[in-house]
Amino acid sequence: MSVLIYADSNNGSLTKNALEAASYGAQVAQAKGGNAVAVVVGTANNIEQLGNYGVTKVLHVSDTTLDKFDPQKIAHVMATAAKQEGSETIIFAHDYSGKSIAPRLSAKLDAGLVTGAIALPNGNIIKKAVFSGKAFAEVEVNTSTQIISVLPNSVDKVETGGTAEVVALALELPSTGIKVKETKKESTELSLTEADIVVSAGRGLKGPENWGMVEDLAKELGAATACSRPVADIGWRPHHEHVGQTGIAIRPNLYFAIGISGAIQHLAGVNGSKVIVVINTDAEAPFFKAADYGIVGDAFEVVPKLLAAIKELKA
Amino acid sequence: MKILVCISKAPDTTAKIAFTDGDTKFDENGVQFIVNPYDEWYALVRGLELKEANGGSVTVLSVGRVDTDPIIRKALAIGADDAVRIDADTNDALYVAKQIANYAKENGYELVLCGKETIDYNGSQVAGMVAELMEVPYVSLTSKLDVAGSTATIERDVEGGVELIEANLPIVISSSKGMAEARIPNMRGIMAARSKPLTVVAPIEASNATSVKNFSLPAAKTGCKYVDADNVQELVNLLHNEAKAI
Ligand SMILES: Cc1cc2nc3c(=O)[nH]c(=O)nc-3n(C[C@H](O)[C@H](O)[C@H](O)COP(=O)(O)OP(=O)(O)OC[C@H]3O[C@@H](n4cnc5c(N)ncnc54)[C@H](O)[C@@H]3O)c2cc1C
Ligand SMILES: Nc1ncnc2c1ncn2[C@@H]1O[C@H](COP(=O)(O)O)[C@@H](O)[C@H]1O
Numbered sequence: 001m002s003v004l005i006y007a008d009s010n011n012g013s014l015t016k017n018a019l020e021a022a023s024y025g026a027q028v029a030q031a032k033g034g035n036a037v038a039v040v041v042g043t044a045n046n047i048e049q050l051g052n053y054g055v056t057k058v059l060h061v062s063d064t065t066l067d068k069f070d071p072q073k074i075a076h077v078m079a080t081a082a083k084q085e086g087s088e089t090i091i092f093a094h095d096y097s098g099k100s101i102a103p104r105l106s107a108k109l110d111a112g113l114v115t116g117a118i119a120l121p122n123g124n125i126i127k128k129a130v131f132s133g134k135a136f137a138e139v140e141v142n143t144s145t146q147i148i149s150v151l152p153n154s155v156d157k158v159e160t161g162g163t164a165e166v167v168a169l170a171l172e173l174p175s176t177g178i179k180v181k182e183t184k185k186e187s188t189e190l191s192l193t194e195a196d197i198v199v200s201a202g203r204g205l206k207g208p209e210n211w212g213m214v215e216d217l218a219k220e221l222g223a224a225t226a227c228s229r230p231v232a233d234i235g236w237r238p239h240h241e242h243v244g245q246t247g248i249a250i251r252p253n254l255y256f257a258i259g260i261s262g263a264i265q266h267l268a269g270v271n272g273s274k275v276i277v278v279i280n281t282d283a284e285a286p287f288f289k290a291a292d293y294g295i296v297g298d299a300f301e302v303v304p305k306l307l308a309a310i311k312e313l314k315a
Numbered sequence: 316m317k318i319l320v321c322i323s324k325a326p327d328t329t330a331k332i333a334f335t336d337g338d339t340k341f342d343e344n345g346v347q348f349i350v351n352p353y354d355e356w357y358a359l360v361r362g363l364e365l366k367e368a369n370g371g372s373v374t375v376l377s378v379g380r381v382d383t384d385p386i387i388r389k390a391l392a393i394g395a396d397d398a399v400r401i402d403a404d405t406n407d408a409l410y411v412a413k414q415i416a417n418y419a420k421e422n423g424y425e426l427v428l429c430g431k432e433t434i435d436y437n438g439s440q441v442a443g444m445v446a447e448l449m450e451v452p453y454v455s456l457t458s459k460l461d462v463a464g465s466t467a468t469i470e471r472d473v474e475g476g477v478e479l480i481e482a483n484l485p486i487v488i489s490s491s492k493g494m495a496e497a498r499i500p501n502m503r504g505i506m507a508a509r510s511k512p513l514t515v516v517a518p519i520e521a522s523n524a525t526s527v528k529n530f531s532l533p534a535a536k537t538g539c540k541y542v543d544a545d546n547v548q549e550l551v552n553l554l555h556n557e558a559k560a561i
Binding site for chain 2: 010015069071072075094095096099100101102103104105106107108110111112113114115116125128129130131132133134135136137138139140141142143176177178179180181182183184185191193194197221239240242245246247253254264265268271274275276277278288289290291292293294295296297298301302305306309310312313
């Protein structure tokens with residue numbers, strides 16, 4: 001019995017989330033005594049590296065029509081591959097691609113789906129975050145086939161040093177009523193959900209002209225930048241930086257909250273972060289209750305000092 | 316154009332999260348319920364805007380028991396023409412999706428608008444399942460949507476950018492920020508909502524593919540370690556040596 005993994009790529013490279021999903025799938029396979037088989041579609045380079053995360057076979061559908069993202073076609077590929085490999089467990093990353101494909105596959109195979117898993121399954125029971133990270137649920141899958149999508153940055157990747165055999169998979173793709181015309185990527189920016197470190201700031205910074213120090217700090221740390229909702233709503237920062245319950249949910253290793261009060265809706269999107277640092281003038285700001293490290297102080301004084309100290313450390 | 320907006324009942328964003336019955340049920344005691352924000356702010360309002368521009372109708376659909384009616388009335392007050400409630404429990408996404416897909420297909424809806432996820436169980440599942448069951452395209456995390464004739468033009472958020480998509484109707488969309496500006500119901504809307512039709516229909520036969528065994532709360536943080544504002548160097552040392560985060 002094999003575990004099937006969908007490994008997404010971006011501009012020809014496997015994503016970090018794909019490697020995490022592969023490692024998760026390989027660990028599930030090992031627990032069940034089976035093989036981990038990954039599926040890669042479209043143009044993708046260096047896919048043998050999946051072997052290093054425990055995958056033994058990669059099915060590559062090299063059809064370039066799949067370079068344009070079409071979840072309906074990919075769900076068909078996954079259903080075909082699952083049948084061919086006799087897979088009863090199918091793994092995705094809970095990201096932009098997994099959110100589009102996994103539900104389709106679930107309906108296609110009439111198989112139970114658990115999205116946003118944060119731990120390896122315990123038999124048919126999978127733990128996931130619910131209520132925007134304010135609680136966890138253990139969900140049982142009642143169908144023989146189970147589909148799991150893994151929350152990015154929540155399960156450690158295990159490098160096995162193994163190798164994977166790449167096998168071409170040729171199949172007829174269904175025609176669908178959808179066409180990707182263009183993809184506009186701001187490729188210089190680090191994607192928020194994949195970043196290990198995130199530097200985030202709120203209304204305490206007073207205006208968009210003051211974000212220079214936030215960007216400098218982020219740059220020095222190789223971090224992504226984020227913001228609170230009002231900051232995006234007033235237009236100080238782009239909408240895609242808005243984190244929280246109604247923005248993007250993130251789980252970086254390190255989250256800096258600068259001039260953010262720590263409203264419950266903001267915390268909901270960031271409380272999965274491993275280490276939280278809060279910088280706020282108000283010692284009573286609720287964010288300190290969720291923080292690991294805190295500085296009660298003025299961001300305009302603290303952040304430049306912080307930047308200098310980090311530069312010194314890196315030097 | 317016949318537009319169907321799927322709305323789900325969700326606890327208010329500030330609700331206290333607690334559980335009862337041996338941590339197997341969400342404690343609804345004192346909890347205020349709202350229309351799931353993505354469904355109300357983006358899916359419903361964009362549906363209404365498209366109707367206002369192109370003609371047609373907007374139906375809101377919710378799968379749930381009678382305690383869902385207040386949030387359905389709110390959606391009617393914001394401007395939906397009529398409402399349907401499929402009278403069933405909602406313990407599993409695939410079960411809910413089967414109910415919605417069946418209703419949408421039988422009644423010939425061309426545009427099915429959902430939210431990007433429910434803020435309670437955070438599935439991001441139902442909309443994609445509905446699309447597969449209807450055998451139509453699905454675009455998740457849509458931030459812009461326009462419809463001309465039978466073609467939808469869509470912008471969708473992807474990692475670090477946007478994707479521009481063209482798709483044929485019928486289609487299922489999951490809506491996220493940017494698609495519309497939230498509307499507040501006015502007095503006239505609230506009065507009108509009372510007399511708009513809310514039809515209750517029986518569910519079709521289906522089983523639950525998943526079930527929640529129990530809930531738990533995250534371990535509380537053990538406490539914040541404070542560093543003096545004049546000693547920022549110390550924070551860097553802690554992050555480097557203790558937290559090993561930089
Ligand atoms: C349904 C709903 C959904 C929501 N979803 C989200 C969401 O997804 N994300 C989100 O962020 N919010 C969300 N909100 C809004 C949320 O409730 C808060 O209003 C918001 O998070 C506050 O943003 P802020 O902390 O930047 O601003 P404020 O609350 O104004 O806080 C500014 C902070 O900066 C501090 N400060 C001031 N000057 C300085 C200085 N010089 N140096 C350091 N600190 C300083 C202040 O002490 C204060 O704590 C939502 C609200 C609702 C009702
Ligand atoms: N019980 C329900 N009734 C109607 N629509 C629902 C229901 N549950 C979920 N939906 C729709 O599906 C979207 C995604 O829900 P979920 O998959 O639970 O995150 C929601 O934003 C709603 O638009």
